[in-house]
Amino acid sequence: xxxxxxxxxxxxxxxxxxxxxxxxxxxxxxxxxxxxxxxxxxxxxxxxxxxxxxxxxxxxxxxxxxxxxxxxxxxxxxxxxxxxxxxxxxxxxxxxxxxxxxxxxxxxxxxxxxxxxxxxxxxxxxxxxxxxxxxxxxxxxxxxxxxxxxxxxxxxxxxxxxxxxxxxxxxxxxxxxxxxxxxxxxxxxxxxxxxxxxxxxxxxxxxxxxxxxxxxxxxxxxxxxxxxxxxxxxxxxxxxxxxxxxxxxxxxxxxxxxxxxxxxxxxxxxxxxxxxxxxxxxxxxxxxxxxxxxxxxxxxxxxxxxxxxxxxxxxxxxxxxxxxxxxxxxxxxxxxxxx
DNA sequence: AGGATTCATGCGCAATTTAC
DNA sequence: GTAAATTGCGCATGAATCCT
Numbered sequence: 268x269x270x271x272x273x274x275x276x277x278x279x280x281x282x283x284x285x286x287x288x289x290x291x292x293x294x295x296x297x298x299x300x301x302x303x304x305x306x307x308x309x310x311x312x313x314x315x316x317x318x319x320x321x322x323x324x325x326x327x328x329x330x331x332x333x334x335x336x337x338x339x340x341x342x343x344x345x346x347x348x349x350x351x352x353x354x355x356x357x358x359x360x361x362x363x364x365x366x367x368x369x370x371x372x373x374x375x376x377x378x379x380x381x382x383x384x385x386x387x388x389x390x391x392x393x394x395x396x397x398x399x400x401x402x403x404x405x406x407x408x409x410x411x412x413x414x415x416x417x418x419x420x421x422x423x424x425x426x427x428x429x430x431x432x433x434x435x436x437x438x439x440x441x442x443x444x445x446x447x448x449x450x451x452x453x454x455x456x457x458x459x460x461x462x463x464x465x466x467x468x469x470x471x472x473x474x475x476x477x478x479x480x481x482x483x484x485x486x487x488x489x490x491x492x493x494x495x496x497x498x499x500x501x502x503x504x505x506x507x508x509x510x511x512x513x514x515x516x517x518x519x520x521x522x523x524x525x526x527x528x529x530x531x532x533x534x535x536x537x538x539x540x541x542x543x544x545x546x547x548x549x550x551x552x553x554x555x556x557x558x559x560x561x562x563x564x565x566x567x568x569x570x571x572x573x574x575x576x577x578x579x580x581x582x583x584x585x586x587x588x589x590x591x592x593x594x595x596x597x598x599x600x601x602x603x604x605x606x
Numbered sequence: 607a608g609g610a611t612t613c614a615t616g617c618g619c620a621a622t623t624t625a626c
Numbered sequence: 627g628t629a630a631a632t633t634g635c636g637c638a639t640g641a642a643t644c645c646t
Contacts, residue, residue, distance in 0.1 A: 401635095403638090432638040433611090434612085434638060434640085
């Protein structure tokens with residue numbers, strides 16, 4: 268953190284005062300707060316270890332939540348030019364240890380990009396992901412989030428529900444305890460959740476690369492925006508995710524791109540019926556259709572949500588896009604279905 | 607005893623480094 | 627710049643241990 272502040276001073280001659288670290292504000296835990304003397308404003312800081320392909324949508328969404336517009340600041344080890352540009356478009360201020368920054372606090376305006384990262388970015392002081400948010404852990408956590416009672420079920424049952432090996436369950440639970448997402452021993456042999464919101468945030472953020480990427484079957488495109496309306500998902504054992512699920516859950520969105528959760532065996536049959544085309548690399552497709560292999564254990568469809576993925580998955584799909592309208596819709600889903 | 611949980615081990619994947 | 631080799635890590639497995 269000090270390194271980033273030093274870097275911005277070196278690059279732009281701007282001084283930042285650290286007001287507090289690990290501050291509590293309401294029910295949110297803030298990494299730090301910072302003051303800009305020149306603009307006489309105080310910013311809420313979120314510290315992130317930066318992977319080159321982090322889930323930007325999740326970060327933008329979280330920044331919008333922890334702070335009023337323009338009052339938040341992201342601090343990271345390195346933010347590459349592409350991501351910096353996208354953050355600026357989303358009006359998220361940031362600084363990194365390489366000296367890149369975007370700050371818009373009139374009269375202060377800074378936008379620096381193109382500084383290269385240091386070769387050895389030292390890990391350790393930065394939070395690491397841990398087992399709970401790896402490929403297998405993600406399945407377990409999802410199973411927990413879907414059915415909150417599952418945390419007190421026997422390991423065998425958890426493994427069964429999450430579709431993971433028995434031995435993996437213990438790893439994940441102990442990691443969750445270590446990260447204060449689970450409390451053990453309040454009552455005899457009972458576990459209970461803590462920081463459920465944060466757990467959901469973490470899961471959603473890790474979802475695209477840790478789980479979804481590995482489940483991806485293929486991506487297609489179509490020119491017909493209403494193509495999906497004619498599809499009878501029951502025939503293919505498929506479920507709608509992403510924008511289409513969101514549209515059904517909230518009636519607030521006109522879907523553009525689609526995410527379809529479908530088993531591989533049904534793919535050929537599905538493609539034939541849906542008349543989708545292979546995606547062309549260099550052209551921006553009008554309507555993307557991602558086919559993803561489901562990772563959860565099937566449960567019975569019920570009522571009006573039949574044919575849709577669990578709200579959390581739809582939520583994660585939307586967040587991933589980073590699109591403002593999608594983020595707004597995502598938050599409606601969270602309010603309505605994920606409390 | 608019998609199921610629940612933890613532990614030790616080796617496998618497989620993937621990222622990183624080295625050789626070509 | 628590409629291919630091969632190495633390393634490291636997460637995971638599943640199955641047996642050992644714990645608990646009731």
